[in-house]
Amino acid sequence: MKAIATALMVMSFLWAADLALSQPGTGSRPVGQHDFPHTVRVRLWYLHPSPTLKLVADPGRARVRKCASCAETGFAALTLRAVGSRIQIEADKSSTQDVHVAGTYRVSPGSAPTLKADFPIDIRANEGHLLVTASMPMDEYIAGVLAGETGTFKSDEALKAMAVTARTYAMHFGSRHALDGFDFCDSTHCQNLRISDATPRLRKIVEATASEVLWYDGEPAATYYHANCGGTTEDGRFILGNDEQRAPYLKQHSDTYCVRNGTSQWGSEVSKHELQRALAAEGVNVPGQLRSVTVLQRTPSGRVEFVTVAGSHSIIVPGLTFRSAIGHNIGWDRLKSNWYDVQVQGDKIVFHGRGSGHGVGLCQVGAEVMGEEGRSYREILAFYYPGTRLGVSAQGTQWQQLSSEDVVLFTTHPERDHLLLPLATRLMHEAEENTGLVYISSAKLKVYATVAAFRDATGEPGWVAASTRGNTIRMQPSDVLQDAGTLETTLRHELLHMLIEEHAKPGTALWLREGLVLYLAQPNGSTRTGGNFESISALEKALRSPASEQQMREAYADALARVSKLVAQNGRETLIRWLQEGLPPGQ
Numbered sequence: 001m002k003a004i005a006t007a008l009m010v011m012s013f014l015w016a017a018d019l020a021l022s023q024p025g026t027g028s029r030p031v032g033q034h035d036f037p038h039t040v041r042v043r044l045w046y047l048h049p050s051p052t053l054k055l056v057a058d059p060g061r062a063r064v065r066k067c068a069s070c071a072e073t074g075f076a077a078l079t080l081r082a083v084g085s086r087i088q089i090e091a092d093k094s095s096t097q098d099v100h101v102a103g104t105y106r107v108s109p110g111s112a113p114t115l116k117a118d119f120p121i122d123i124r125a126n127e128g129h130l131l132v133t134a135s136m137p138m139d140e141y142i143a144g145v146l147a148g149e150t151g152t153f154k155s156d157e158a159l160k161a162m163a164v165t166a167r168t169y170a171m172h173f174g175s176r177h178a179l180d181g182f183d184f185c186d187s188t189h190c191q192n193l194r195i196s197d198a199t200p201r202l203r204k205i206v207e208a209t210a211s212e213v214l215w216y217d218g219e220p221a222a223t224y225y226h227a228n229c230g231g232t233t234e235d236g237r238f239i240l241g242n243d244e245q246r247a248p249y250l251k252q253h254s255d256t257y258c259v260r261n262g263t264s265q266w267g268s269e270v271s272k273h274e275l276q277r278a279l280a281a282e283g284v285n286v287p288g289q290l291r292s293v294t295v296l297q298r299t300p301s302g303r304v305e306f307v308t309v310a311g312s313h314s315i316i317v318p319g320l321t322f323r324s325a326i327g328h329n330i331g332w333d334r335l336k337s338n339w340y341d342v343q344v345q346g347d348k349i350v351f352h353g354r355g356s357g358h359g360v361g362l363c364q365v366g367a368e369v370m371g372e373e374g375r376s377y378r379e380i381l382a383f384y385y386p387g388t389r390l391g392v393s394a395q396g397t398q399w400q401q402l403s404s405e406d407v408v409l410f411t412t413h414p415e416r417d418h419l420l421l422p423l424a425t426r427l428m429h430e431a432e433e434n435t436g437l438v439y440i441s442s443a444k445l446k447v448y449a450t451v452a453a454f455r456d457a458t459g460e461p462g463w464v465a466a467s468t469r470g471n472t473i474r475m476q477p478s479d480v481l482q483d484a485g486t487l488e489t490t491l492r493h494e495l496l497h498m499l500i501e502e503h504a505k506p507g508t509a510l511w512l513r514e515g516l517v518l519y520l521a522q523p524n525g526s527t528r529t530g531g532n533f534e535s536i537s538a539l540e541k542a543l544r545s546p547a548s549e550q551q552m553r554e555a556y557a558d559a560l561a562r563v564s565k566l567v568a569q570n571g572r573e574t575l576i577r578w579l580q581e582g583l584p585p586g587q
C-alpha cells in the first residue's frame with residue numbers, strides 16, 4: 001500500500017505507493033521454530049486422516065515416546081487408535097495425548113499404502129482421527145514430491161528441473177500450515193507427496209540438484225508449475241492476484257515444446273443441473289434455473305477470465321472460480337484448464353479446450369520434451385522462469401534475518417537497520433491499542449540496500465517510501481527515511497495498513513481502508529474537508545491507479561475527509577466495526 005508523511009495537514013506528502021488490492025498473507029514463514037528449510041514438517045494423510053495406525057519397527061531400530069516428556073523405549077509393534085482427542089495404545093490399554101516415533105519403522109493407516117519411514121513422526125488425535133506430522137529433510141520431501149507430481153517423466157534433466165522447481169516452490173511459500181503446527185500437507189494444496197513411491201533414482205536426481213533454488217530479487221521465486229500449457233503459458237497475474245504481480249518471470253510466452261507431443265485438446269460436458277449445484281457449493285448462486293454459460297472475457301493468452309452464467313438473470317463469474325467449482329464438486333477432469341470454448345446443447349454445457357492446469361510457470365509436458373531433446377535442466381528452468389537465477393544462496397543480494405516476537409526483519413545491512421525491530425514492535429502495540437484490533441500474523445519487514453534496489457525490486461517510483469502486501473512491508477533504506485524525517489510515520493502507516501487489511505471484510509472499499517489508516521495515523525484526529533472527487537467510483541479508481549502523484553495526494557485527502565466525517569458522526573469504534581462487517585447501506 002502506501003506510505004505518507006504524517007503531516008497531511010500541510011500536505012508535505014512525499015510518498016505514496018501503488019495500491020495493490022492485496023490479499024493478506026503470502027505465507028511468510030515463522031522463524032526460530034525448527035530449522036526450515038533444511039527440515040520440513042509434513043502432515044501425512046492430510047485429506048483422509050485415519051482413526052487407527054499400525055507401526056512395525058525394524059527390529060531394534062525404532063523408538064517410541066508415549067508423551068512429550070516420557071522416556072523413549074523400544075518397540076516391536078504398536079497399534080494406535082484415536083478416541084476423541086486422545087490416543088489409545090492398544091497393547092497396554094493406556095491412553096495419551098501424543099505419541100512420538102523415531103528410528104526406522106513401517107507405518108500403516110489401513111486405508112492407504114504402508115509407509116516405510118526413517119524420519120520421526122509426531123501423532124496427535126482430533127475428533128477421532130490421528131494427525132500424523134513427519135519431520136523430514138527437505139530433500140527427502142522433494143523426492144516424495146517428484147514421485148507425486150512427475151509420474152510419467154523419463155528425462156533426467158526434466159526431473160532435475162522439477163526438483164529445483166519443487167524445492168523453490170516450497171521455500172517460496174514457506175510454512176503454509178504454520179498455524180496448525182506443520183509446514184506442508186501432502187495433498188496438491190501444497191504439493192502432492194508420495195513418500196512411499198520415492199525411488200532411488202528420484203533421490204539421486206534430487207541429490208544432483210542439492211540445495212539449488214531459483215532466485216529472484218534475493219528470494220526464492222514463486223515457481224508455479226502445471227501439467228500442460230497447451231502451447232502458450234499464462235501470465236502469473238491472472239491466477240495469482242496482486243501479491244505475485246511483480247513476478248516478471250511468470251509471463252505469457254509460446255511453448256513449442258509441449259505441442260510436439262501432439263494435441264492436448266479435450267472435450268467434456270456437465271449437465272446444467274450438476275453445474276448449478278457445483279457453483280452453489282462454491283458460494284456462487286445462479287438465480288432461477290441455469291440456462292447458459294458464455295465466455296465474457298479472455299486473458300491475452302486466450303484463457304477464460306470471466307464467464308457469464310445466465311439463469312433468470314445473468315451473473316458474472318471469474319474463470320478461476322468457475323473452474324474450481326467444477327473441479328471441487330464434479331471432478332478436475334471436466335475442465336482441465338481455463339483455455340476452452342463453451343456451448344449449450346440441450347440440458348448440457350459442453351466444453352472444448354486445450355492444455356491441463358493453470359498454465360503458469362513450468363509446463364511439465366514441455367519440460368519433458370526439452371529434456372528428451374537434450375536440453376539441460378538449467379535451460380529448461382531458464383525457458384520457463386526467465387530472469388531468475390539458479391544458485392545455492394541468495395543471488396544478487398545477501399539477505400540476513402533478524403526477528404523478535406512480532407517482527408521478522410530482512411535486511412542486507414543489519415547494523416544499519418536493526419533498530420527497526422523495536423520500533424516496529426512499539427508501533428504495532430500502538431496500532432492495536434488505537435484500534436482495538438489484534439495482529440493475526442507477524443510483520444515481515446524487508447529493507448532494501450539502496451533506493452535503487454527498492455525501486456527495481458518493487459517497481460515503485462522513488463517517491464514511494466514503502467509498500468505493503470499481506471504481511472510483508474517493503475521499505476527504502478532506513479537511513480534514507482530517517483534523513484527525510486519520515487521513518488516512524490512511514491512504518492506506522494504501513495503497519496496500520498497491515499492491521500486494517502487483516503481485519504477488513506473482503507471487498508471493502510479502498511477509500512474506507514485508506515482513509516481509516518490515514519485517520520488513525522494522525523496525531524490528533526482532526527476533521528478535514530476534501531471531496532475533489534465527484535463520485536466514490538472516481539475516488540476508488542484514483543486510489544487504485546492514480547494518474548499522478550498529485551491525483552494520489554487528492555485521493556488520500558478525500559479518503560481521509562470522508563472517514564473523518566464518518567468518525568465524527570458515528571464514532572471510531574463504529575467505523576472499525578464497519579471495516580470488519582461492511583458499510584451499512586447508504587454510507
Ligand SMILES: [Zn+2]
Pocket residue numbers: 176177184185186187188189190191
Ligand atoms: Zn497444504
Ligand SMILES: [Zn+2]
Pocket residue numbers: 228229230231232255257258259363364365366
Ligand atoms: Zn507447454
